[in-house]
Amino acid sequence: MFEFGPILRTLWRNKIGASLIILQSALTLAIVANATFVLQQRLQLINQPTGIDEQHLFTIDVKPLGQGLFSVGEIQRDTLELRQITGVVDASYISDKPLSGSYSQSNRNAQDDDTTFTISLNQLTTDPHGLHTLGVALEQGRFFNDSDMVRDLKEGKVVVISRGVADAAFGEGVNPIGQQITTFGLPPTGKHKQALKDSQLFTVVGVAADANITSVASVNDGVIFLPFYQPDKSVTYLIRCQPSQCNQLMLAVPQKLKQLDNHRIITGVSTVMSNKDELLRADHTMVVMMMAAIVLVSSITGLGVIGLTLIWVNRRRWQIGVRRALGATRMGIVRYFLMENLLVTSIGLCFGVILTLGLNQLLVEYYQMQALPLSYLLLGMACVWLLGLSAAFVPALRTTTISPAVATRSI
Amino acid sequence: MFGYYLQLAWRSIKKTPVMSALMVLALGVGVAIVMTMLTLQHVESNNALAAKNEQLFYLQLNSSPADELFFGSLENGMPRMVSYRTATTLLKSSIPSHSVAMFRSMFVLSMDDADYQPGSIVGRVSSRDFFSLFDVPFIYGKVWNKQADESAKYQVVIDQTLNQQLFGGGNSVGKTLRLEGKPYQVIGVVHDFMPVPSVQDLTMGKTGGNTHLYLPFGLVRAEQLTPYGQKSCAASDANQDVELGMSANEAFEVELQNLCIWLQFWAELPNADAKARYVDYLQQYFNEQKKLGFFARDFDYALSTPQQWLNLNHVVSNDTKVTTWLALVFLVICIVNTVALLTAKLWRQAPEAGIRQALGASRGAIFVQNLVEAGFVGILGGAFGILLSQVMLMVVRSILANNGAALLGTDSSIYSTDSTMLAVTVLVALISSVLAGLYPAWQVSRTQPAHYLKVQ
Numbered sequence: 001m002f003e004f005g006p007i008l009r010t011l012w013r014n015k016i017g018a019s020l021i022i023l024q025s026a027l028t029l030a031i032v033a034n035a036t037f038v039l040q041q042r043l044q045l046i047n048q049p050t051g052i053d054e055q056h057l058f059t060i061d062v063k064p065l066g067q068g069l070f071s072v073g074e075i076q077r078d079t080l081e082l083r084q085i086t087g088v089v090d091a092s093y094i095s096d097k098p099l100s101g102s103y104s105q106s107n108r109n110a111q112d113d114d115t116t117f118t119i120s121l122n123q124l125t126t127d128p129h130g131l132h133t134l135g136v137a138l139e140q141g142r143f144f145n146d147s148d149m150v151r152d153l154k155e156g157k158v159v160v161i162s163r164g165v166a167d168a169a170f171g172e173g174v175n176p177i178g179q180q181i182t183t184f185g186l187p188p189t190g191k192h193k194q195a196l197k198d199s200q201l202f203t204v205v206g207v208a209a210d211a212n213i214t215s216v217a218s219v220n221d222g223v224i225f226l227p228f229y230q231p232d233k234s235v236t237y238l239i240r241c242q243p244s245q246c247n248q249l250m251l252a253v254p255q256k257l258k259q260l261d262n263h264r265i266i267t268g269v270s271t272v273m274s275n276k277d278e279l280l281r282a283d284h285t286m287v288v289m290m291m292a293a294i295v296l297v298s299s300i301t302g303l304g305v306i307g308l309t310l311i312w313v314n315r316r317r318w319q320i321g322v323r324r325a326l327g328a329t330r331m332g333i334v335r336y337f338l339m340e341n342l343l344v345t346s347i348g349l350c351f352g353v354i355l356t357l358g359l360n361q362l363l364v365e366y367y368q369m370q371a372l373p374l375s376y377l378l379l380g381m382a383c384v385w386l387l388g389l390s391a392a393f394v395p396a397l398r399t400t401t402i403s404p405a406v407a408t409r410s411i
Numbered sequence: 412m413f414g415y416y417l418q419l420a421w422r423s424i425k426k427t428p429v430m431s432a433l434m435v436l437a438l439g440v441g442v443a444i445v446m447t448m449l450t451l452q453h454v455e456s457n458n459a460l461a462a463k464n465e466q467l468f469y470l471q472l473n474s475s476p477a478d479e480l481f482f483g484s485l486e487n488g489m490p491r492m493v494s495y496r497t498a499t500t501l502l503k504s505s506i507p508s509h510s511v512a513m514f515r516s517m518f519v520l521s522m523d524d525a526d527y528q529p530g531s532i533v534g535r536v537s538s539r540d541f542f543s544l545f546d547v548p549f550i551y552g553k554v555w556n557k558q559a560d561e562s563a564k565y566q567v568v569i570d571q572t573l574n575q576q577l578f579g580g581g582n583s584v585g586k587t588l589r590l591e592g593k594p595y596q597v598i599g600v601v602h603d604f605m606p607v608p609s610v611q612d613l614t615m616g617k618t619g620g621n622t623h624l625y626l627p628f629g630l631v632r633a634e635q636l637t638p639y640g641q642k643s644c645a646a647s648d649a650n651q652d653v654e655l656g657m658s659a660n661e662a663f664e665v666e667l668q669n670l671c672i673w674l675q676f677w678a679e680l681p682n683a684d685a686k687a688r689y690v691d692y693l694q695q696y697f698n699e700q701k702k703l704g705f706f707a708r709d710f711d712y713a714l715s716t717p718q719q720w721l722n723l724n725h726v727v728s729n730d731t732k733v734t735t736w737l738a739l740v741f742l743v744i745c746i747v748n749t750v751a752l753l754t755a756k757l758w759r760q761a762p763e764a765g766i767r768q769a770l771g772a773s774r775g776a777i778f779v780q781n782l783v784e785a786g787f788v789g790i791l792g793g794a795f796g797i798l799l800s801q802v803m804l805m806v807v808r809s810i811l812a813n814n815g816a817a818l819l820g821t822d823s824s825i826y827s828t829d830s831t832m833l834a835v836t837v838l839v840a841l842i843s844s845v846l847a848g849l850y851p852a853w854q855v856s857r858t859q860p861a862h863y864l865k866v867q
Contacts, residue, residue, distance in 0.1 A: 016854070020751035027744045031737055038733070063519055065529060065592060265519060265529050282730055289734050296444070297741055300437050304748035307433055311755035359740070367729040 007340045014312075018344055021308060025348030025384050028301045030355040032294055033380030034363065037372050039290035042283045051211025052098055053135025054272045056089070056241050058250055059097045061268035062257060063234040070235045072151055074261070079127065081260060082237065085252055087245035092129035094238040095230055096122075096214055100275040103214035119168050119185040120220035124213065125228040126238075131160070131208055133240045139163060141177045141206035148227040153183070153200075156228055160206040161185070164222030176204045185224055216279050236268075246271065298387055305391035309337065313395050320399050321406030330400040337399060341392035342385070349381050356380065412776075413783065420784035423760065430756060434749045435792045441745025442796025447803045448735040449835060455617070455727045459606030460545070460717035463679070467544065468686070469720045470676040472497065472697065473711035476645040481672060483643060485723050487713050490643065491614060492672040495631070496705070500696060502538055502560070502628075506689045507678035509544040513537035514674050515615065515622060517639035518590040522577065534567070534590070534624035535612075536636055541625065542568070542601060544679050545611055552584035552599035555627045563633030566626075568599040573623035590626075591634075601625075610717050612675050613724040615640045635663045642673040670705070678714070686714065746846055753788065754851040757781055765860040778856035785848020 011018045062078070064070065075093050082091035096103045103122045124130075128144040143160055150156045159181065161169070166176040169187045180188050180201040188201060213223055241249045254266045277284070313320070320333055356377060363369035424431040460467055471489040474497070475481045481490035493501075498512035516536050521529035539554045541547070555566045567588065574583050578597075587594045604611075605621045612620025619640070630636060680686040690712065697710040715723055764777050772780075 016754055016850070017751060020747055020754070024744055024747045024751065027740055027747065031740055031744070035737065063531065065519060065521065265531065267531060282728065286730050286734070289730075293734075293737055293741065296440060297744060300440065300741075300745055300748055303433050304437065304751060307430055307752050308755055311430075311752075311759060315759065359736075362736070363733060367733050369729075369733065 003336055003339065004343075007336070007343055011340070011344065017308060017312070021305065021344050022348040022351065024301055024304060025345050025388060026350075026352035026355050028297050028387070029349055029352030029380050029384045030359045031297045032383055033356045033372060033376050034359055035290040035293045035297075036380060037360075037376045038369065039287055039294070040376075041370065042287050042290070045217060045283055046280055046287070048212075048217070050099065050213070050216065050276075051136060051209065052213055052272070053240060054099065054276060056243065056246060057098060057134070057272040058239055058241070058246055059094070059268065059270060059272065059275075060237050060239065060253055060257070060266060061234055062237065062264055062266055064264045069231045069233060070229075072149075072229050075127075075229055075235055078235075078257060078260060079129065079237065081256060082239060082253060083129075085249065085256060087242050087249050087252075089240040089242055090129050090133040091237055091239045092133040093127045093229065094130060094133075094236055095125040097236060097270075097275060098134065098213050098238065098272045099216060099279060101215055101279045119165070121165050121185045122214045122220060122223045123183060123226060124223050125226045125230055127227070127229070130225065130238075133238050134211070134213060135240060136211045136213070137209040139207045139209050140175075141204070143206050143208075144225070144227040148205075149229060150227065151229050151231065153226065153228050156200075156202060156226065158205045158227060159183070159202040160208055160225040161204055162208045162222030162224075163210045164220075165224055166204070166207050166222075168221040176207055179204050181224075183224060183226065185221070216276060298383075301384075302387055302391040305341070305388055306395055309341065309392045309395040310398070313337065313399055317402055317406055320402045321404055324402065324406075325404035333399045333402075334396045337396035338389060338392055341388050341396075345385055345388035349384060352381070352384070353377065412779075416780045416783040417787065419780060420787040423756075423784055424788070427756060430752060431788065434752050434756075434788050435795055437745045437748045437752075438789060438792025439795030439799055441742040442793055443799035443803055444738045445735075445742045446796065446800035446835075447807070448731070448738040450800070450804060451807070452727055452731055452735055453831070455608065455731060456721060457607060458718050458721055459610055463546065464716050464718055466679050466681055467717055468678050468680055468714035469717070470501070470678060470693075471713040471715070472693070472706075473708050474670065474672065474706055475708060476670065477707035479645065481643045481645065483641060487723065489711065489713055490672050491675075492641070492643075493674050493676050494670055494672050495667045495674060496669075497696075497700075498674045498676055501676060501678075501693075504689070504692055506685055506692055507680050508685075509540035509679040511538050511540045511544050511677045512628065512674050513541060513612070513676075514638040515612065515620070515640050516626075516636045518624075519592070520624075521589045521592065523587065523589065523594075527577075532590075532624055533622050533639055534626050535622040536626045536628060536631060538628040540679075544677055545604060547601050547604045550600045550602060551582045552597070554599055559627035559629050562629045564627055564629055565593060565595045566598045567595045568601055568625040569597055570601050570603045570623045570625075572603050574600045593634075595626075608721065608726045610721055611677070613720065613726065614675065617726065632663070632667065635659070637666075638673040640673075642671055644669070644671040680714075690714070749788070749792070750846070750850060753785055753848065754854065757784070757851040757855045761855055761858045764855050765858060768858075768860040774856045778852050781852035781855050782848050785852055786845065789845065789848055 062070075079091050079093055082088060103124075126144075127149060128146060131138060131143045138160075141160070144158070148156075148158050161176065161181065165185050166174075169181060169185050170176050170179055181204055182188075182201060208223070208225065210222055237253075239249060239253055250269050250271075254269060257264075257266050323333065324330075356372065360369070360372040364371055458464065470493065471485070471487070471491065472493055473489050474494065475484065475490055480488070484490050493512075502510055502512055504510065513535055515533050518532055518534055519529055520532040521527065535541070538560045539557065542549065542554050550571065552568075554568065555564060558564065559566060567590075569577070569583070569588075571580075574580055574597075577583070577588060578586055583597050583600055586597050588597065589595065603623075605618075607621075608617040609620030614620070626636075678689065680689055693712050694710050697706060697712075700706050701710070764781070767780075768774070768777060
């Protein structure tokens with residue numbers, strides 16, 4: 001019933017046409033499978049929740065006009081006033097703008113009695129309202145209170161760490177509350193005890209839920225919160241607004257700050273979402289590029305198959321007529337062409353698997369991409385199969401219009 | 412004969428309009444996409460210092476502490492920048508014809524004019540050789556003198572754009588602007604130096620190194636200037652700690668003498684001999700400092716030409732490279748597709764070729780005629796591709812413009828095809844068309860005329 005014999009013999013007579021389609025479907029698979037994989041990875045990164053209330057946050061920079069550092073009194077007054085504005089859920093002082101990709105990071109090799117491990121974390125300095133403003137939950141213990149806050153880190157006594165840092169520093173399941181830790185996330189245990197004897201140690205008073213605060217993807221173990229007003233020439237405030245109040249507040253907050261003290265410049269009012277978009281711009285571009293690649297490759301290959309099948313059908317009108325005259329049904333002829341297409345595409349896919357894996361290998365080796373999972377290869381194969389079949393379907397249907405009389409007419 | 416062949420080709424294309432359009436479309440889209448990607452890559456990797464590529468060198472020293480690498484070290488294992496202590500020593504060497512130590516710093520800019528709205532501005536704090544090393548010509552005035560690199564002189568050099576913005580253009584030498592409230596005198600106006608990528612300083616992204624304002628290096632200590640951008644320190648650096656009870660000046664002095672890296676360093680070495688002597692000098696300096704306990708590792712260095720520095724910093728993103736490779740594979744698909752369709756189409760015309768051959772046309776003539784037809788399709792596809800690539804680059808430009816590229820200082824107008832790219836475009840189009848036409852033309856010319864005469 002599947003006329004493999006005649007199909008193969010016909011293809012053999014038309015080696016070039018067939019091998020071109022084989023090559024084309026192989027290359028198509030290579031692109032479709034790899035592009036889909038890259039696309040999926042980027043979408044995952046873009047849609048991954050960060051764990052902070054990113055939709056309702058914005059930041060604002062304040063700089064004094066003259067020289068000198070920002071005073072703690074000024075910061076406390078500003079944040080207190082900001083919290084009074086209607087529509088503001090909370091406001092706080094923060095050292096780094098969330099999701100801006102700008103942060104202070106430390107990577108330290110820690111040595112246990114026999115193992116070496118790396119703790120890498122972001123240091124974020126903020127005030128007692130910081131965690132609530134970000135919208136990150138407190139899992140254990142407490143966050144800072146006013147008496148914890150210092151101007152000089154050397155006077156600091158307590159820190160709050162995120163769950164990831166707690167697990168990395170003390171081990172999973174160990175209660176971190178009350179433990180000692182350095183600002184680099186190192187616990188004074190094992191061999192460290194000696195090495196860190198002169199380092200300043202802080203007591204962990206709270207554990208925050210894991211969240212990507214400074215960067216979109218988690219690039220490290222987590223965050224260590226320091227109760228510290230950095231002596232600086234400028235200051236950044238983070239404001240969390242009630243739903244749909246952000247737009248109005250982005251105008252009201254600068255006004256309020258100007259009103260409190262006019263002798264300073266207020267710049268950089270930006271939503272955390274706009275920071276996030278900026279950070280993910282390359283990924284958004286890549287998503288568009290990959291989608292375009294998939295659509296273009298599919299349409300070119302699809303149109304190519306349609307065109308070629310059309311020509312083949314036309315060239316074999318006489319052959320089809322003869323077959324019809326000898327009793328072949330219309331559906332039999334259609335099936336013949338579809339089978340032929342399926343066979344050619346399948347051979348192409350066999351080569352395509354090699355090409356796809358080869359291309360992926362190059363991407364992994366030279367461009368730090370990840371290895372292609374098998375599921376994407378199978379998905380890609382199914383897509384190319386379907387593409388070939390549906391493209392061949394239209395011209396194949398045309399054969400039904402060829403009447404058996406063609407066989408008698410042509411000779 | 413050629414005219415006649417063209418006529419035949421045109422007639423044949425008109426006979427199968429859909430099929431022909433499909434071939435032109437496929438080839439055109441393939442060429443356009445490859446062109447767009449190559450242009451993007453070409454622009455992203457532009458070396459603005461190409462003219463002095465053999466003389467300019469970016470310096471890296473193996474200054475990481477023994478047990479860790481400085482954050483952001485490059486793949487050659489060395490940190491991206493040097494410390495203030497190293498930079499000030501190296502500036503004293505007379506081996507390079509010019510050397511520059513520099514960093515970006517942020518200032519509040521105001522004017523005595525009360526109407527001027529104060530704002531923040533990024534300035535480049537640099538030693539005076541900046542302008543001669545990077546060939547930035549002065550329009551008015553001149554660079555600050557040597558003393559200004561060592562002690563505080565409240566002078567600035569501004570570029571044309573800032574001059575226009577602050578003073579409405581013209582010779583502004585002698586005029587005053589205020590940074591952090593202090594008056595600074597303009598002593599020179601230079602042409603804008605805004606290369607993309609900003610090869611002179613790649614620490615803050617593709618264009619982050621470009622500034623409109625330049626300040627003398629001597630201000631660092633007096634004004635306690637700190638970098639607006641990257642600064643990496645080592646926890647194990649014994650020189651780092653600021654003691655309790657230190658005055659602000661003493662504390663800053665510690666910052667200037669520790670291992671922290673935050674300055675970019677360029678040297679102009681006119682010939683191989685100078686370079687060899689400079690390396691000797693670096694080694695001597697390094698080993699001396701290692702003896703003092705400042706450096707922990709063994710001497711190693713990198714002197715990268717601007718091109719090497721661009722490559723080392725991966726100015727062309729992996730995303731762009733991957734997309735370019737995919738685009739090339741896509742072009743291959745388009746060519747294969749066109750070859751397949753052309754083969755089929757010309758094959759269908761084989762009876763005509765048979766008749767022509769029977770009437771005395773040589774195989775060569777048939778081959779040329781079919782090649783002309785194939786080439787015709789190819790050239791149409793190529794032309795369409797060039798057109799389409801211009802449209803695509805226009806879209807890229809408008810996307811960049813809408814994305815607030817101005818905010819980042821990215822000039823979206825740079826994404827246009829230059830003459831090199833146009834030449835490559837034409838070449839790609841031509842090669843694809845010949846490739847697409849060669850095989851089918853040859854195949855048809857080999858047909859036996861008798862076969863077709865019989866069928867007819």
